[in-house]
Amino acid sequence: xxxxxxxxxxxxxxxxxxxxxxxxxxxxxxxxxxxxxxxxxxxxxxxxxxxxxxxxxxxxxxxxxxxxxxxxxxxxxxxxxxxxxxxxxxxxxxxxxxxxxxxxxxxxxxxxxxxxxxxxxxxxxxxxxxxxxxxxxxxxxx
Amino acid sequence: xxxxxxxxxxxxxxxxxxxxxxxxxxxxxxxxxxxxxxxxxxxxxxxxxxxxxxxxxxxxxxxxxxxxxxxxxxxxxxxxxxxxxxxxxxxxxxxxxxxxxxxxxxxxxxxxxxxxxxxxxxxxxxxxxxxxxxxxxxxxxxxxxxxxxxxxxxxxxxxxxxxxxxxxxxxxxxxxxxxxxxxxxxxxxxxxxxxxxxxxxxxxxxxxxxxxxxxxxxxxxxxxxxxxxxxxxxxxxxxxxxxxxxxxxxxxxxxxxxxxxxxxxxxxxxxxxxxxxxxxxxxxxxxxxxxxxxxxxxxxxxxxxxxxxxxxxxxxxxxxxxxxxxxxxxxxxxxxxxxxxxxxxxxxxxxxxxxxxxxxxxxxxxxxxxxxxxxxxxxxxxxxxxxxxxxxxxxxxxxxxxxxxxxxxx
Numbered sequence: 001x002x003x004x005x006x007x008x009x010x011x012x013x014x015x016x017x018x019x020x021x022x023x024x025x026x027x028x029x030x031x032x033x034x035x036x037x038x039x040x041x042x043x044x045x046x047x048x049x050x051x052x053x054x055x056x057x058x059x060x061x062x063x064x065x066x067x068x069x070x071x072x073x074x075x076x077x078x079x080x081x082x083x084x085x086x087x088x089x090x091x092x093x094x095x096x097x098x099x100x101x102x103x104x105x106x107x108x109x110x111x112x113x114x115x116x117x118x119x120x121x122x123x124x125x126x127x128x129x130x131x132x133x134x135x136x137x138x139x140x141x142x
Numbered sequence: 143x144x145x146x147x148x149x150x151x152x153x154x155x156x157x158x159x160x161x162x163x164x165x166x167x168x169x170x171x172x173x174x175x176x177x178x179x180x181x182x183x184x185x186x187x188x189x190x191x192x193x194x195x196x197x198x199x200x201x202x203x204x205x206x207x208x209x210x211x212x213x214x215x216x217x218x219x220x221x222x223x224x225x226x227x228x229x230x231x232x233x234x235x236x237x238x239x240x241x242x243x244x245x246x247x248x249x250x251x252x253x254x255x256x257x258x259x260x261x262x263x264x265x266x267x268x269x270x271x272x273x274x275x276x277x278x279x280x281x282x283x284x285x286x287x288x289x290x291x292x293x294x295x296x297x298x299x300x301x302x303x304x305x306x307x308x309x310x311x312x313x314x315x316x317x318x319x320x321x322x323x324x325x326x327x328x329x330x331x332x333x334x335x336x337x338x339x340x341x342x343x344x345x346x347x348x349x350x351x352x353x354x355x356x357x358x359x360x361x362x363x364x365x366x367x368x369x370x371x372x373x374x375x376x377x378x379x380x381x382x383x384x385x386x387x388x389x390x391x392x393x394x395x396x397x398x399x400x401x402x403x404x405x406x407x408x409x410x411x412x413x414x415x416x417x418x419x420x421x422x423x424x425x426x427x428x429x430x431x432x433x434x435x436x437x438x439x440x441x442x443x444x445x446x447x448x449x450x451x452x453x454x455x456x457x458x459x460x461x462x463x464x465x466x467x468x469x470x471x472x473x474x475x476x477x478x479x480x481x482x483x484x485x486x487x488x489x490x491x492x493x494x495x496x497x498x499x500x501x502x503x504x505x506x507x508x509x510x511x512x513x514x515x516x517x518x519x520x521x522x523x524x525x526x527x528x529x530x531x532x533x534x535x536x537x538x539x540x541x542x543x544x545x546x547x548x549x550x551x552x
Contacts, residue, residue, distance in 0.1 A: 002546070002550055004499050005495075005496055005499060005547075005550055008495065009492075009550075039507060040490075040491055040506065040507040040508070040522055041507055041508040041512065041515060041521045041522045042491075042521070042522075043521065063521045064489065064521075065489035065490075065491040065492050066489060066492050067491075067492075118495065120495075121491075121495065124491065
């Protein structure tokens with residue numbers, strides 16, 4: 001059992017889920033993005049500084065499993081300082097990576113390679129990234 | 143103690159249902175399977191699977207329509223199953239409708255019974271324990287009519303409060319919808335008292351019997367105005383729901399079409415009587431054939447033994463789980479076949495994924511009952527639910543696996 005679990009719960013995922021980065025309420029004027037999985041009830045709020053593009057001052061709060069929490073924690077670190085477009089590109093590639101495609105993603109996202117063997121946990125890893133994409137898709141189309 | 147609660151607490155031989163395990167082919171194909179998710183769906187006895195296959199191989203035709211012997215035989219079995227369902231619940235056979243699910247059955251009552259009688263300012267009462275299927279249809283009906291959905295709070299253990307119901311009933315209450323056995327904690331609600339109280343105020347009651355239908359005490363449910371359940375939670379096929387509506391209630395169809403009509407002309411259609419008026423479209427006659435076999439299987443067992451047996455398994459599981467550090471069992475000692483728990487550090491999904499590595503199948507999440515999770519102040523839980531094919535060995539396996547998962551995360 002433990003080998004399979006170690007594949008899914010890479011050390012980096014466990015580290016981020018135990019001690020997520022930027023896991024605080026914002027102290028800056030922010031926009032909030034809801035990341036919600038209706039199947040399991042996992043719910044995070046991602047706070048992004050209102051001072052637009054590039055993205056900076058990111059935090060999040062909420063409840064979720066180890067994978068969704070680690071994914072949110074890593075996402076904020078990866079997109080900080082990036083433009084919205086760059087952030088969405090990383091997210092799109094990550095989703096394709098989770099689905100098993102051979103694409104290049106930032107090194108630390110390889111921690112989620114185990115998801116390919118646990119497709120039932122795809123939604124957990126993808127949750128914050130899809131929420132971010134949905135948010136900006138809605139806002140750029142207005 | 144109400145009738146069903148008494149049966150749940152009755153002692154029964156621990157080994158009484160071991161003989162039924164060979165009846166379930168899933169365990170031949172997955173000998174390591176520890177299936178503790180029977181509140182979601184029960185596995186199928188061999189005779190149910192054979193009945194579905196047999197229907198397609200030897201009886202398949204257009205049920206209720208063809209004028210040839212094969213069709214007549216198929217229709218006869220279809221209607222005979224309707225009668226058996228009625229006998230199972232102790233109600234009249236001409237009041238049982240076949241639907242596609244318990245969810246659809248509830249939606250039929252919401253749209254075909256409640257809505258025509260619901261005005262702005264009226265009220266519908268549900269409990270905070272309800273499965274979404276017995277919550278959202280009433281919520282949406284109320285929203286569409288500017289009526290109010292009254293949600294009765296639960297206590298700290300997630301239990302139903304009859305006194306809260308008493309306080310909630312007003313002259314504007316148009317319907318009460320309550321589950322018999324809750325799908326998260328397995329709490330047995332005082333359904334006879336709910337019905338009695340409601341009827342004192344001439345308020346109809348819908349009982350969601352999804353979790354209790356297989357081994358119900360028909361005396362408990364026979365006075366309900368509406369009764370819903372699904373075949374797949376009572377050893378039958380998926381895709382088949384049941385709806386009972388008491389004779390005094392008229393129910394308009396959710397769907398219109400062939401099979402439900404008496405006469406059609408350009409400017410009007412005359413519908414057949416209930417229940418056929420609700421059964422437009424070709425029915426899933428194979429599923430009904432499977433249900434027929436499922437009912438035979440259920441009736442080959444002693445219901446009181448079955449429910450006492452699964453209750454004992456739940457109690458044993460409770461006794462052992464509560465000794466584990468970090469485990470919090472929600473709602474205390476189980477009153478039926480299931481229990482739910484959380485761990486103080488490990489998320490329910492991570493627990494369930496770990497257990498799955500040892501072929502232990504449990505349900506994790508909010509179990510389609512978010513209002514209850516909110517009331518209990520949790521985002522989700524792990525639910526363990528037993529059926530007659532489970533044994534103490536399954537509890538051993540659950541505990542062994544759970545200890546491994548907890549060690550992994552420590």
